[in-house]
Amino acid sequence: MASDLENLRLSLAEKQAAVEKQGDVVRALKASEAKQSDIDAAVSALQALKLELHNASKDYAALSGAANGNVSNETFRKEVNNTLERRFFIIPSFQIYGGVTGLYDYGPPGCAVKANVLAYWRQHFVLEEGMLEVDCPCVTPHVVLKASGHVDKFTDLMVKDEKSGQCYRADHLLKEYCKENLEKDLLMSTEKRDELKHVLAVLDELSAEELGAKIKQYGIVAPDTKNPLSDPYPFNLMFSTLIGPTGLLQGYLRPETAQGIFVNFKDLYYYNGTKLPFAAAQIGQAFRNEIAPRQGLLRVREFTLAEIEHFVNPDDKSHPKFKDVADLKLLLFPREEQMNMKDPVPTRLGDAVAKGVINNETLGYFIGRTYLFLITLGIDKLRLRFRQHLLNEMAHYACDCWDAEIECSYGWIECVGLADRSAYDLKAHTEKSKIELIAREKFTEPKEVEKLVIMPIKKETGRFFKGDARKVEEALEAMSEPEAMEMKERLESEGQVSFKVCTLNKDVTINKNMVSISKTVEKVTGRSFTPSVIEPSFGIGRIIYCLYEHSFYTRPSKTGEEQCSVFRFSPVVAPIKCTVFPLVQKKEFDARATELSKQLTRAGLSCKIDTTGTSIGKRYARTDELGVPFAVTVDAEGVTVRERDSKEQIRVPAEEVPSLLKDLCDQQLSWEEALTRYEIVGGTNTV
Amino acid sequence: MASDLENLRLSLAEKQAAVEKQGDVVRALKASEAKQSDIDAAVSALQALKLELHNASKDYAALSGAANGNVSNETFRKEVNNTLERRFFIIPSFQIYGGVTGLYDYGPPGCAVKANVLAYWRQHFVLEEGMLEVDCPCVTPHVVLKASGHVDKFTDLMVKDEKSGQCYRADHLLKEYCKENLEKDLLMSTEKRDELKHVLAVLDELSAEELGAKIKQYGIVAPDTKNPLSDPYPFNLMFSTLIGPTGLLQGYLRPETAQGIFVNFKDLYYYNGTKLPFAAAQIGQAFRNEIAPRQGLLRVREFTLAEIEHFVNPDDKSHPKFKDVADLKLLLFPREEQMNMKDPVPTRLGDAVAKGVINNETLGYFIGRTYLFLITLGIDKLRLRFRQHLLNEMAHYACDCWDAEIECSYGWIECVGLADRSAYDLKAHTEKSKIELIAREKFTEPKEVEKLVIMPIKKETGRFFKGDARKVEEALEAMSEPEAMEMKERLESEGQVSFKVCTLNKDVTINKNMVSISKTVEKVTGRSFTPSVIEPSFGIGRIIYCLYEHSFYTRPSKTGEEQCSVFRFSPVVAPIKCTVFPLVQKKEFDARATELSKQLTRAGLSCKIDTTGTSIGKRYARTDELGVPFAVTVDAEGVTVRERDSKEQIRVPAEEVPSLLKDLCDQQLSWEEALTRYEIVGGTNTV
Known part of the structure; x- marks a missing residue:
């Protein structure tokens, strides 16, 4: 294939x-x-x-794309999404009222998958790395998002249908125009072809004016009505609201959870015993009022983010545990390979950091941990790559940026962003709030540092400048090192210099005896600095959607008449760990099944009992569609346990079932091992 | 005390x-x-x-109130809140920008407590009761909240300072006025006293006009400026926003999570195999734009709700598991006791339901389960009562309503609402959406049901009414049973009747031979009905705050010079399960401590290592303040484990520490049992 x-x-x-x-x-x-x-x-x-x-x-x-049987991307996607909606993993929100684009509900199995993914995220990142988890509100006042740049820059360029008022993303329309014409217009001149290709390449960098000009030039109209379009203008993607009853306090729904961590930096730093590095984490809802949400579950207006902000000394981005991930081989797609139209290649993480392809160990460490997180969930490692941002994609302040991209029927989708954001955010909030968000480094040994000393001779300045003396002295003390050294030189050579005192708004003459300028050497025990931030940011909904696609397959039913859908969820993410069936409807079996299911629940395993009279084959098919890894059947001879993907069955003494399933679900025991411990029955033929 | x-x-x-x-x-x-x-x-x-x-x-x-040492409520509250803020359990949000009233951040220990409370809620309710958990967006379109009544009725009455524009809750100002005057004005006439008492009693029922009149009558002015106040007017407590770029789709941040469940009723019912009863649950953020938030963490603008909607046949509200809770004795405060100014009394749940004090078994079952949930978390059962709503407090559609109230320094606080909301919500959404949110009951045996049959004799009506015939026939068929039976009687006695046909906007004469009206008996196998909803709704933030107060105590430090704060969290909710200390700073101890802490983390226990050189006493005090139940100390002779509240210590072989702590934290083993298994050392004297 x-x-x-x-x-x-x-x-x-x-x-x-x-x-x-x-x-x-x-x-x-x-x-x-x-x-x-x-x-x-x-x-x-x-x-x-x-x-x-x-x-x-x-x-x-x-x-x-799909690489899943002999079906097209669209067909495959439709099958997956049919199953997801039919089994209530996920459905459009508020459907009885016609729904709202870009809003989705997680039904019971979807909600359980999400809870499992988040619990595993907490275990894998927060607990194992000793991160400081916080939980901040979604409602955020204007000042915070003004400082972070979101009020001014978190926009997409929008065009409006001039008659109907319908809104579109300007870049999407231009992109579609170019793609469609490149595909369909076979007689297009090479010049025109090159031009459209160029537009596609630079699309993300076009200004509103440039986009507007292209739309006019190509005669692009509203796709739904063919009406003319307005000029593109920026539309802020934040949901806006007012806080409190006066209507005076502007607020927004947070577009990311990160800012809640940044504004708490000081308290977090103290909580961590004023030691760096440390990481803070937050799981929560984020909101983006997309202009025209599409791609189903991948571009939505409300979603769950799990974000980490790892604060580190900018001069030392090494990571003590980097060696634990250095030998991982994963698909890296560095900037250079993208520019040269090459494919991503499996690369040893240690080599990528050593060669400087990945900027530093800490960023490399999180790439490795992210890889492990995703493949443990069940993401296919052959369809997971880490793509470095091109220089034009990266924010001006970022020093390196990688996206974990997962391939699904929509193409390669950014699911995790891993960015070294330098000191940008903490500096922005320091400037706006006037509260210093800094860390202090204690040198292992005191360092000798040259220090400039400017000392006005107050007797002289007083005598000469009278009431203005204080302002002159302050201006002298405020000189920068180059200014002071230049003055020192000229005072020595010329005896006096003309000096502008801004607070007096005039030039004064400084004589040699009015100021002493010198340099001394001081012992310094430490320094203050703004930490750098390395940010892994997980789009939980996107990861889960890709997981659905990677876990989905179909197989013929027992009679071969129809295709059954299966999700091959690992026990870590499976919404229900086991189903309990009485083989046939019989009071005695029902009672034993109920008792078993109680014991399983008490062992912390989510399980479902199915006492409907439908055939055992149909009941297996139902549970396979929910991705339940194990099925426990109670019959006259005892209890059997069936594994979903192999359909193999073993006979297990009833009293051992809870502990066996607990071990299987906690992955303390593999199914293969279980097969060696118990009698194999029936096998794949029975279903 | x-x-x-x-x-x-x-x-x-x-x-x-x-x-x-x-x-x-x-x-x-x-x-x-x-x-x-x-x-x-x-x-x-x-x-x-x-x-x-x-x-x-x-x-x-x-x-x-505080009942905690010899301190007043205010002093006690201040101590708790100081510790909570100092140790970063919770702090006002966006503090570097001066904060926003009613918004709080959970710092690392607070966030862990919250995650533990929610995990236990999921285990206790969702998993053990087999509930269907869903996860719906916070952003909700207008139509949903219009149907639910929130757009029209989710308001508080507000007054504005006429000069400064500052806003107040009208009822709060009136309440404060009455309380203050009743307390301070000792020479008040009995008449006036009675009047103010009456106002306090009926405060919740006063209309805007009545509130305004009282405010005028008593000359109440703005408390901060003494300026005059506006008339009271309703202020809707929902945060409002616009969905999508057109500005045409009005939305709100949900004020509760319940509506997301109601609009999904149909899918949930199918997911459950079209069987009743079943419960759906949702954990998520809710938002209320309070006019003037006060009482710290108890009245906030964004909070986490955990809600259950239990759908049940209105004719059968029995619960199969009620017997499991029937013997619980808890403080019930029924309507009658409140009216007669009596105190709540410990009552057996089974008796309360049998006597009809609690309306039905299902409501009683959830009261019992809520009680167990709260006391397992660590709520003091002597300061937990279930108060029935007075008739004037209850929504008109509700059939019974109880609040779990927890006593804290602010008084008795509603933390869980348990309401039988009858069929109100599903009916409201059925009406608005035109989608029937109903269930079908299959009778165990077919029932015989009398059915009305109205049959227009079309030959006659056609001959007589010509073009109008169809409208006449439709009007005849649409008659209610009483109308039809009256017509039948009069046709039989008088031969003809005058009959208004609305669609023709005129009266016509119906003759005996134009219509046949009769009753037949039919066998019916089932019926459709709108299920009733029983809703337990948990304010997670309030529960956690009360838990903080109930868990807090102080004890003298070793030297007796200062008071140390302790949270006596049970392992279920403790933010960190154990701290690991090397007794003194020594490379060898540090390494062993680090290894131990790794093993504990791997066992799923959140733990913290403290290798600072501060005295062991201070380190114990630090960990007590975070409510860490166990401290593990590594010294030359091995490892000791200390329990927080008793300060007792045992010596444990290093390799047994992880499994011992796991058993202690999972409450598989009590500390008393552990004391019998291991050597007791030092004891309370060492710290």
């Missing part, structure tokens, strides 16, 4: 090259003013090649 | 009675036109009694 796809991709590249080569031929013939018949022949050859390319592209698109 | 308080309360009641009696004497003397000197003497005796009453009230207030 994968190699089919690879062959198709290679053939596609060849066809692309052939089209380009033939284009050159046509251009050369035209330039050399060749015979018209030769030109015509070359053009029709070009058209044939373009058609071939077009068909090959379609084949490739149909086969790529 | 408690009996001191009881004595004081009795003496207070006596003094109150004496004042009232003497008041009667004065009035009688005046009425009988007695000698002025006799009247004067009686009046001055009355004044003396009033003064005594006033002083006794003050003594009682100073001593009551």
Whole structure:
């Protein structure tokens, strides 16, 4: 399957090259003013090649991505989403009122998966790394998000249908126009083709004016009505609200949880015993009032973020536990490989940091931990890559940035952002709040530091400047080192200098005997600095959606008449750990099943009892669709336990069932080991 | 302590009675036109009694409530809150910008306590009761909250300072005025006293006009500026926002999580196999834009709710597990006891339901489960009562309503609401959405049901009414049973009747031969109905705050020079389960401590290592203040484990520490049992 796809991709590249080569031929013939018949022949050859390319592209698109049986991305996605909605993993919110775009509800199994993912996140990050978890409100006052830059910059460019008022993202419309034309217009000139490709490449950097000009130039209209569009203008993505009854305190719903941590830096630093590095973490809702949400669960208006802010000395970003992840090999997609159109390659994390591909150990450590987190959940490691931001993608203050991208039917989706944000946020809040958000470093040994000493000779300045003396003295003391050293030099050579005193708004003359300027050496025991922040930020909903796609498969039912859907959830994330069935409807079996299910619940395993009379095969299919890893069946001979994916069954003494399942679900025991301990029965034939 | 308080309360009641009696004497003397000197003497005796009453009230207030050492409520509260803020359990949000009233952050220990409380809630309710948990967005469109009644009725009455614009809750100002005057004005006439008492009693029922009139009558002004106040007007407590970029879709932040469950009823019912009863649950943020938040953590603008909606057949509110809680004895405060000014009494739940004090078994079952939940967390069962709503407190649709109230320094605080909301919510959403939110009951045996059959004789109506015939027929068919039976009777006696056809906007004459009206008996196998909802709704923040107060105590430090604060958290809620100390700073001890702490973390126990060089006593004090139940100390001779409240210590082989602590924290083993298994060392003397 994968190699089919690879062959198709290679053939596609060849066809692309052939089209380009033939284009050159046509251009050369035209330039050399060749015979018209030769030109015509070359053009029709070009058209044939373009058609071939077009068909090959379609084949490739149909086969790529899903890599899941012989189905297209769209078909596969539809199957997954049908199952997700049918089994109430997730459904559009407020459906009885027609729903609201971009808002979704987690139903019981979805809610359990989410709770499991978050519990594991807490164990893997907060507990194991000793992070300081905080919990801040969603409602945030204007001043905080003004300081962070969100009020001014957290915008998308929007265009409005001039008649209906419907809103669109300007870049989306332009992107769709370019993509569609590149795909469909086979006779497009190479110049035009290059232009559209260039637009796609620089799309994210276009200003409102540039976007507007392109939209006008290409005659792009509103997709739904074909009405003309307004000029693009920035639309702030924060939900806005008013705090308190006066209507005077502007607030927003937080667009990320990070700011709640930054404004608490001082208290967190003290809580940690004024020691660096340390990490704070927060799990919570975030809100973005998307202009036109699409891609189902991937771009929504309210979502759960799990964010870490790791505060570190900017001069020392080493990490004591980096060695624990240094040998991990994962798909890295550095900036350079992207620019040269290469593919991501499996790279040893230790090498990537050593070579400077990843900026520092701490960032590398979190990339490794994120990798482990995601694959433990059940993300396919072959469809997980870490892509470095291109220079133009990165915020100006960031020093390195990697996205954990997971491939699903929508393509490669950013699910975790790992950014070294330098000292930007703490500095911004320090400036706005006037509260210093800094750390203090104690040197292991005192350092000798040269220090400038400016000492006005007050007797002289007083005598000379009278009432203005104090302002002159203050201005002298406030000189920067270069200014002071220049004055010292000129006073020594010329005896006096002219000096501007801003607070007096005039120049005065300073004589040699009015000020002493010197440098001394001092012993310094430490220094204050603004810590750097390394931020891994997890989009929980996106991770869960990709997990659904990676866990989904179908297999024929027992009779072979229909396809059954299965989620191959690991016990860590499975919404229900086991189902308990009485084999047939019988009072005695029901009672034993109820007792077993009570014991399992008491052992902390979420379990479901199914005493409906439907056939055991149908009941297995139902539980497979929910991704329940184990099914416990009570019959006349005792109890059997079935594993979902292998469909193998073992006979287990009733009293051992709770502890066996606890061990299997805590992954203290593998199914393979369990098979060796108990009698294997029936096997795959029975269902 | 408690009996001191009881004595004081009795003496207070006596003094109150004496004042009232003497008041009667004065009035009688005046009425009988007695000698002025006799009247004067009686009046001055009355004044003396009033003064005594006033002083006794003050003594009682100073001593009551906290019941925690010899401190007043205010002092005790201040101590608790100092510790909570100092150790970063909770702090006002956005403090570097001056904070926002009513918004708080949970710092690391507070966040851990909250996560533990929620995890235990999930185990105790969702898992053990097999509830369907859902997770819906905070952003909610107008239509949902219009249907639920929140848009129109979720308001408080507000008055504004007419000059400064500052806002106040009208009822709060009136309440304070009455309370203050009742306390301070000792010479107030009995009439006035009775009036103010009456106002306090009916405060919640006053309309805007009545409140405004009282405020005017008493000359109440703005407390901060003494400016005049506006008339009261309703202020909606929902935070309002706009969804999407067009500005046309009005939304709110949900004021409760329940509505997300109601609008999903249909899907939940199907998910549950179309069986009743079942319960859905949701944990999430809710928002109320309070006019003037006060009482610290008890009245905030954003908070976590954990809500259960138990859907049940209105004709059968029995609960199969009620017997599991029937023998619980808890403090019930029924309506009648409140009206007769009696105290709550310990009552067996089974008796309360049998006597109809609690409306039904299901409501009783949840009261019992809530009781168990709260006392397992660590709420003092002597300061937990279940108070029934008075008839005027209850929503008109509710059929019974109890609040779990916990006593803290602010008085008795509603922390859990347990309401039988009947079918109100599902009916409201059915009406607004036109989607039927109903359940179907299958009778165990088919029932015979009388059915009305109205059959227009179309040949006759057509002949007579021509083009209007269809409308006449439809109107006939739409008659209610009483209308139809009346028509049948009159047709039989009079041969014809006049009949109003609304769609024709006129009366027509119906003859006997135009319609056949009869009743038949049908066999019916089931019926459709709107389920009733029983809703336990938990204010998680309030519960946690009360838990802090109930867990807090102080004890002298080793030297006796200062008081140390301790939280006696049970391992279920303790933010950190154990601290690991090397006894003295030594590389070897540090390494062993680090290894131990790793093992504990791996066992899923949150633990903290403290390798600072401070004295062991100070380190114990630090960990006591965080409510850490166990401290593990590594020294030359091995490892000791100390229990926080008894300060007892045992020596434990290092390799047994993780499993011992796991058993202690999972409450599989009590500390008393542990004492019998290991050597007791040092004891309370060492710290």
